[in-house]
Amino acid sequence: MQDRLASNGQSMNKTILEMRGITKTFPGVKALQDVNLDVVEGEIHAIVGENGAGKSTLMKVLSGVYPHGSYEGDVVFEGHECHFHGIHDSERVGIVIIHQELALVPLLSIAENIFLGNERARNGVIDWHEVRSGARKLLDMVGLNEDPETLVTHLGTGKQQLVEIAKALAKEVKLLILDEPTASLAEKDSNALLDLLVAFKKQGIASILISHKLNEVSKVADRITVLRDGKTIETMNREEIGEDRIITSMVGRSIEDRYPGRTPQIGETLFEVENWVVHHPIHTERQVIKGVDLAVRRGEVVGIAGLMGSGRTELAMSVFGRTYGHGITGQVRMNGKPVDTSSVKKAVDAGIAYVTEDRKTYGLNLIDHIKHNVTIANLVGVSRGGVIDDLAELRVANDYRARTNIRSSSVYQLTGNLSGGNQQKVVLSKWLFADPQLLILDEPTRGIDVGAKYEIYTIINKLAGEGRGILIISSEMPELLGICDRIYVMNEGRIVGELAGNEASQEKIMRAIVRGEGKTA
C-alpha cells in the first residue's frame, strides 16, 4: 500500500480503490485482460474506451455483479481485499454504481425511491417523517428542487438521474460509479450533473465516470484511464489530458478527422413534407407539430437540430406510419407523388425507413440473434410464398454484417450481448436490407464511441452516395455540422431556421432556436 501511494504521484491523497490484474473470461472471449485501475480519495477518474473495450465489464467486477471467483485478480478497497458476491456487498462498503438505464420505480415517490432497499424504518415500520426530511436533505445536496412526494414518473430524465445520485448518497457512498450518466441528458442538465461531481470531490467522494463525451471528460476528470480490447492502455494525469490524445489512445491510431469526407452529389427532390400538423396523443387539443414543411433531395444529408422536446422525434415518428400522435394532417410526397404513410408497412413500402433513437426498446429483439434481426423488416426479401429461405437469409445476414462491420462471433450472436455501436449497426443493417429511398436516423450515434461513430458516418455517406436521402436528428451539433449538407432548426414544433451545411455554425443554430422562441404564440 505504501509504495503504491508514492508511485501514483498523488501522494497527498490516499488510494481508496485498487484493481490489480483483473482478467475476466466469457466463453470464447477474454473481456478483460490484466486490467489495472486505481482511484484516489476525492478524485474524478474517467474511464474511456470504445464499445466493447471492457468498461462495463470492469465495473460489473467492481460492483460484484460478477461475483468473486468468476474473475482473476484482486479488488482492494480502503486497504481491504474485497470478495463481493453481489451489488449488496459492494454497496455496504460504499461503492455505488448508477447504470445508464436508470433503476428507479416510476410509480413510487422520489423519497420512496431514495430509500428503496435502505428504508428508514424501525422493526420494519417505516418512519415517514424521517423519510421525508432525509429525502429533502439529500435533494438539497444534489440541487433538485422537487417535492419528495412527487412520483418519479413525472420527472424528466435529468431529474431522475439526480434522484439516483441522491439515492447513492443515502447509502453513504465513498465511491460513486456513473455509467454514461449524460448520454440522454440535454446540455444544461449534463453540466449540472458534472458540477455536482466536482462538488462531491470536496466532500471526499470519489467518482468513476464512464463517458463517451470526451469534452465532458476532459473538463472534469482528474485522471483518465483508457481501455482498449479489454486491456489498460494508459492512465493520464490532469495535465496530460487532451481530446486528441484520448482518441488516439482509444482507437489505437489517430483519427485526423472525426467526420469522413464526402463529395455530395445532390439530385432532384425525393421526400417532401407539407404543412404537417400533429396533436398530442393524450392531450389531443395540444399541437405538438405545428405545420412543418421540409424536403430532402436524393443524395442529400439533411439534419434536424433542436433542443430536447422540440418535436423532432415526434415529427419523424408521425411521418413513419403514424407511430406517434393524433389528428395528423398534412401531406408526404416521395418523388413528387403523394404517398400514404399511415401505417409502418405503408411507409416502408413507400421507401421510408426510421432508425429509432432508442435501439434497445424500439429497434431490436434483444433475445434473438443478428440474423433474425437483420431480416425482420424485409422478410419478403428472403422468402418465397411466406416460406423463409434459410440460406438466402444467412447470406443476407453475413453480407450486412460485413458491410456495416458488425463485430460479433457470428450472425448467431444475440443482439442483447452486443455493444451499443454494434447494436446500432444491426439496426442500420435491418433498414438497409429493406432498401429505403429515405432513411430517417434519430440520434444515430447516441451512446456510441468515437470509432464506431466514424464507421456510422461512413455508412451514412455511402448511402447518400447511392442516391438515397438521409434525414438525421441529432442533439450533438458538431455532428450535424460535420456531416450535413443542410440543417433545419426545430423549436417547439416548428421549423425556425434552415442553414446550408457550409455556412452553419453552433452559434447560428442557437440563435435560430432563441429567435424562434418568440414566434410560438
Place this chain on the structure above:
Amino acid sequence: MSSETVNSAAAPGARSSVRAIIQSNLRDYGLVVALLAIMVFFQFATNGTLFKPVNLTNIVLQNSYIIIMALGMLLVIVGGHIDLSVGSVSGFVGAVAAILMVEYDLNPLVAAILCLGVGALIGASQGFWIAYLKIPSFIVTLAGMLVFKGLSLAILGGRSVGPFPPEFQMLSAGFIPDVFGPITIPQGEAAPITLHTTTLVIGIAIVLAIVYFSLTSRASRERHGYQAEPFALFAVKTAIIGALILFFTYTLASYKGIPNVMVVMSILIAVFVFITRMTTLGRRIYALGGNAKAAQLSGIKTERLTFYIFVIMGMLAALAGLIFAARLNTATPKAGQGFELDVIAAVFIGGASMAGGVGQVAGAVIGAFIMGVMNNGMSIMGVNIDWQQVIKGLVLLGAVVFDVYNKNKA
C-alpha cells in the same frame, strides 16, 4: 443484394454457427433425454407394462388433445400471451358437437366443421379484446374460462349427452386401415405376433424421408459455402431419431397400428414445426414476443398477428374438444376442466419463456409427452391422484428451474 462478400464473411460465421446450432439445440436434446429417462424408469417401475403395444397406443390416445392444444399454446406463449380458456373452450365445443350430432342428427363431418368454426369464432372474440383493445390476455381468457365453462353447463343442461355416431367415434377410437394386409411372425411356441403392415411401411417411409431431406439440406448448405454440422453428429442424431421412430411404429404395428388421431396430430405437429421454423408468419410471432414495439416499428402488423394467434388457438381447442368428446363417446359438463393447466405446463416444460419470444414446437410436444408418460406410468403403478398432482407440480417447477439456471450460466 450484393453477394461478393458472402464467402469472406461466411467462413468465420459458419464455423461458430455450428457451435451455436448445437448450443441452441442442447436443450431439446436434454428434453429428449429426460423423456427417454422417464420412460425407461417407468418401464422398470411398471414391470414392463409401459412399452406394451396397447399401453403405448393408449399414451398417444390419452395425450393427443393436450398435444394439439399445446401447439397453439406455444404460439400464444411465444407471442407473449397466455390462454387460460382452452380447457373450457374444448369442453364447450365438445358439448356443441354432442348437441348437433346427437340431438339434431347432423352429419358428423358437417358438425365437426361447424365446431371448428365455433372454435375460430371464440378465438376471434377473445383475440379482439387482446389484440385491438390491449386488454391483458390473462384477464380476457380468465373471463373466457368462466364464460365457456358456464355455457357448456347451460347448453347441456347439466346432463351428459351421448353416445356419438360411430363415424365420429372413429376419430378417437379408430385406426388406419391396413391396406397391405397384416403379416404374422411365428414365435415358436409363444403366440405369433401379428403386425399391421401399413403402419410399418409408414414408419419406414418417414425414416427414409427424414434421411433424404436432412441429407439434401446438408448438401445444399455445403454447396453454398456454409459449413454444416459435423457429419458424425449428424449421423448419430439421424440414426437415433430413425431408430426411435422405427421402434415406435413397430410397437404400434404389433397392436392395431396407427390410431387415426395420431395421423391428425402428426400432421399438425409437422405443420406447426414448419410454421415456426420456416415461415415469415412464424418469424413474426417470435419477433412480436421478443420485442413487440420493435416488431411494430419493423412494419409487422402486431395487432392482426395477435388476433390470428388466438383464432388458431381457438380452432385447436375446438379440435381437441372434438377428439376428447369422441374418446369419451359423450359430452359432459365437466369435460375439459383443468386441461389448460396441462397444456400450459407442457409448453413451459418444453422451454418456452413466460416473457415471450422463446419456445419450440418440439419442446412443447416433448413436454406434453413427459407429462403424459408420468400420468400413465404413475396410474399403472397405482400412485394416488393426489400424489400424482404433487409430483407433476414438482416436475414442472424443476424443469423451469433447470432452464433458468442453464440460461444464467450461459
